[in-house]
Amino acid sequence: xxxxxxxxxxxxxxxxxxxxxxxxxxxxxxxxxxxxxxxxxxxxxxxxxxxxxxxxxxxxxxxxxxxxxxxxxxxxxxxxxxxxxxxxxxxxxxxxxxxxxxxxxxxxxxxxxxxxxxxxxxxxxxxxxxxxxxxxxxxxxxxx
Amino acid sequence: xxxxxxxxxxxxxxxxxxxxxxxxxxxxxxxxxxxxxxxxxxxxxxxxxxxxxxxxxxxxxxxx
Numbered sequence: 302x303x304x305x306x307x308x309x310x311x312x313x314x315x316x317x318x319x320x321x322x323x324x325x326x327x328x329x330x331x332x333x334x335x336x337x338x339x340x341x342x343x344x345x346x347x348x349x350x351x352x353x354x355x356x357x358x359x360x361x362x363x364x365x366x367x368x369x370x371x372x373x374x375x376x377x378x379x380x381x382x383x384x385x386x387x388x389x390x391x392x393x394x395x396x397x398x399x400x401x402x403x404x405x406x407x408x409x410x411x412x413x414x415x416x417x418x419x420x421x422x423x424x425x426x427x428x429x430x431x432x433x434x435x436x437x438x439x440x441x442x443x444x445x
Numbered sequence: 446x447x448x449x450x451x452x453x454x455x456x457x458x459x460x461x462x463x464x465x466x467x468x469x470x471x472x473x474x475x476x477x478x479x480x481x482x483x484x485x486x487x488x489x490x491x492x493x494x495x496x497x498x499x500x501x502x503x504x505x506x507x508x509x
Contacts, residue, residue: 316466317462317465317466317472318462318465318466318468318469318470318471318472319469320465320469320470320471320474321462321465321471321472324471383471384469384470384471384474385470385474385485385486385489386470386471386473386474386477386483387471387473387474442477442482
């Protein structure tokens with residue numbers, strides 16, 4: 302009876318814990334911002350092909366850049382609102398991903414200078430970071 | 446660190462989500478705590494002890 306009263310106190314449609322809610326919010330924001338980024342890049346490329354003024358070219362570039370900034374803000378917000386275990390896991394994954402991507406980019410730069418390899422397109426640094434971050438987070442055994 | 450968190454939770458008929466809500470942590474943290482894959486910080490350990498009205502050392506056991 303006591304247990305039933307406890308469960309009723311929480312309510313039939315009880316909200317998730319704040320860290321779970323923050324993570325759910327980020328997952329939704331992540332998908333929306335990813336789609337927005339695609340739209341901004343596509344629209345920006347189309348605009349650039351017709352842009353004859355600097356202002357238009359800046360506007361075409363600013364749209365995807367703004368979406369990236371929004372994504373970074375949401376990512377930081379999600380980590381801030383996570384609980385102690387998830388904050389530590391996220392920060393470890395960020396540190397591993399940043400270190401590995403920086404190391405790989407530096408190695409590439411060395412080969413570029415010494416062997417004449419083509420320059421690494423830095424626009425792919427963030428996607429590379431995202432991939433390594435995801436792997437590093439999963440490798441820590443963070444389970445559903 | 447071994448613990449009896451799962452037993453205490455199931456005694457009360459709570460799901461992991463219920464316990465997560467009461468402790469203001471994620472369900473993943475509850476999962477990791479019960480599996481012994483994560484040791485709580487002192488503030489979290491005290492919150493757990495207060496919730497179940499037990500001493501910390503009656504819930505968590507040092508394996509050494």
